[in-house]
Amino acid sequence: MSLALPDGSEQLLAIEGRSLWQDAWRRLLRNKAAIVAMILLAIIAAMAVLAPWLSPHPYDEIYWERIQAPPDFANQHWFGTDGNGRDLFVRTLYGARVSLMVGILATGVSLLIGVLYGATAGFLGGRIDSLMMRFVDFMYSMPFMFFVILLMVVFGRNIFLIFVALGAVEWLTMARIVRGQTLSVKRRDFIEAAHAAGVRKRKIITRHIIPNVLGPVIVYMTLTIPQVILTESFLSFLGLGVQEPLTSWGVLIAEGAQQMESAPWMLIFPASFLAVTLFCFNFLGDGLRDALDPKDR
Amino acid sequence: MSEQLLRVEDLSVHFALPTGFLGGHRPLKAVDGVSFTLAAGETLGIVGESGCGKSTLGRAILRLIEPTAGRVVWQGQPLGALAADALRGLRRDLQIVFQDPLAALDPRMTIGEIIAEPLVTHEPALGRAAIRARVEAIMAETGLLPQLINRYPHEFSGGQCQRVGIARAMILQPKLIVCDEPVSALDVSIQAQIVNLLMRLQASHGLAMLFISHDLAVVRHVSHRILVLYLGRLMELAECHDLLAAPRHPYTQALISAVPIPDPARERRKRRIVLTGELPSPLDPPSGCVFRTRCPHARPICAEQIPRIEPVRFGHSIACHRWQELPATPPAALA
Incomplete structure (x- = not known):
């Protein structure tokens, strides 16, 4: 017994629906601050990637005749040089490479672990949930600096250790956020419908739970990236970060701060890059939160 | 069937x-x-x-x-x-x-x-x-x-x-x-x-x-x-027509009398059984028959024993101590 359809309807193309993601994207595109932030971030990222081609100077070349020189266009030192006579413009961009990479990779690691861990704990619930979350609490109580210094002592200074250390700390908050969201999503009828259809638990988590908790996760992610960049800068400032001649914004700012009075350009340029990047991520996060917030709908 | x-x-x-x-x-x-x-x-x-x-x-x-x-x-x-x-x-x-x-x-x-x-x-x-x-x-x-x-x-x-x-x-x-x-x-x-x-x-x-x-x-x-x-207990189970035409359980009778009739004249004339009191908390159900606190026909026995499910006839069962004494109400509503 089938419903009579209008003639030829079988030939009609299926109408494309607008998913919630598409709706959110449209709302985001209407947010001017978020658009500007995205454009600026894209420019900074492109500059970081194209750094070797944007300046005639290599990042580790020392110009003995131009140590701590102010910005000058004749020699194409747009940002001046640092205390060792290296071009600051190209070093700032190389610093952007490290800082952005640390930010994105460490956030990626925390995202992967945090989402899976939090969704599993929240979905399974009961004793397993308590056990898993007590472990998170335990990790939270570990002093972070102590953890980093310990890693450095055991494995030596290595940029990948920074990713590991930062990721290992950042996923804790992510796991808590995802668990909370999962607890509210798993009570909804469509999860029960999936159970009734005989869908396996693992599939329910990956197919239903995770896509539905992703909104707040994405917002938190854009706020984690600047936090990680800041932490990396802090570690580098303390001398626990990247190793010479490689640099990061934190290292550059630390060096600049020491020469603040004699060579202010050494502080101003890296610091403004860092500040602009952090602003942009925060504005983008704000825009995403407004775009994804279901209460707006 | x-x-x-x-x-x-x-x-x-x-x-x-x-x-x-x-x-x-x-x-x-x-x-x-x-x-x-x-x-x-x-x-x-x-x-x-x-x-x-x-x-x-x-x-x-x-x-x-x-x-x-x-x-x-x-x-x-x-x-x-x-x-x-x-x-x-x-x-x-x-x-x-x-x-x-x-x-x-x-x-x-x-x-x-x-x-x-x-x-x-x-x-x-x-x-x-x-x-x-x-x-x-x-x-x-x-x-x-x-x-x-x-x-x-x-x-x-x-x-x-x-x-x-x-x-x-x-x-x-x-x-x-x-x-x-x-x-x-x-x-x-x-x-x-x-x-x-x-x-x-x-x-x-x-x-x-x-x-x-x-x-x-x-x-x-x-x-x-x-x-x-x-309150989680079966009160009455019967063929649709039997249940509506001759409900035997006091609760079913009250339930049926509460259904509005789409005819104002008959709706005004019908005798509605109004249950008093609130639905008891399922955390603390009444002893014996769970319906007894609101039942117009409750007797001491209703508080003492849980009524067994008894057949009224084939395909019609009921959980009430007094169903045999009580009249089967005529179909007041829904007829």
Whole structure:
């Protein structure tokens, strides 16, 4: 017994629906601050990637005749040089490479672990949930600096250790956020419908739970990236970060701060890059939160 | 009726509610000792006030909630004894339609993906084209235009969402559908469409249906038999016509008299049995017969003993100490 359809309807193309993601994207595109932030971030990222081609100077070349020189266009030192006579413009961009990479990779690691861990704990619930979350609490109580210094002592200074250390700390908050969201999503009828259809638990988590908790996760992610960049800068400032001649914004700012009075350009340029990047991520996060917030709908 | 599909024996669902800090808990008896059978092609209506355990009963039968006691026997096979994998396999015959049509659909998936989910789960070898053909066929059968396959749930009305829910439940050609208040969230005009759709599907596929509702007028329209539930206990179970024409249980009588008659003159004349008091808390149910605190015919015995379920005659059972003394009320309403 089938419903009579209008003639030829079988030939009609299926109408494309607008998913919630598409709706959110449209709302985001209407947010001017978020658009500007995205454009600026894209420019900074492109500059970081194209750094070797944007300046005639290599990042580790020392110009003995131009140590701590102010910005000058004749020699194409747009940002001046640092205390060792290296071009600051190209070093700032190389610093952007490290800082952005640390930010994105460490956030990626925390995202992967945090989402899976939090969704599993929240979905399974009961004793397993308590056990898993007590472990998170335990990790939270570990002093972070102590953890980093310990890693450095055991494995030596290595940029990948920074990713590991930062990721290992950042996923804790992510796991808590995802668990909370999962607890509210798993009570909804469509999860029960999936159970009734005989869908396996693992599939329910990956197919239903995770896509539905992703909104707040994405917002938190854009706020984690600047936090990680800041932490990396802090570690580098303390001398626990990247190793010479490689640099990061934190290292550059630390060096600049020491020469603040004699060579202010050494502080101003890296610091403004860092500040602009952090602003942009925060504005983008704000825009995403407004775009994804279901209460707006 | 034909072949017996489902037998529910003495089914109970108790939730342990924690009290205080010391890990103590007291049981909430959501469903207590309910038994019935269901045949292929038959609809059993389950009625009762909100909070009486109707939905819990439906979910316990599908083992979406673990029953505390009793058995659910499906085609001669006790569901409680099955391993998780075997149960998952059986789920293709047991489906459910939910009360809130929009909440039952994953907002991040298209209608096509939602309807296909049981199919993809149980027949993983099926190709994309075959899945699409099956989805479009069931969409047409449930009154959805197949062009809407790529739409998302929030773009639909409540009635359409409920059709999607029904299509999802129907795509594997199940033998039993539990309809948990499938129309109570919908407009009256849409209710009629959905109820008629369900009845049409039942007739063409020989489905067995458990139709859970608080609306006796709807239940009466779809059901062959009706089970009246109060505080998780079975009060009366009878053929639809018998129950409405000659209700024997005081609770059923009150329930039927509360249904409005679409005729003002008769509505004014009818004698309505008004129950006094509130529905007791299921955490602290009355001793003996759970209905006795609101029953106009209660006697001391009702507080002392739990009434047994007794047959009035074949196919009509009742849980009341005094049913033989009380008059069978004439059909005041609904006639």
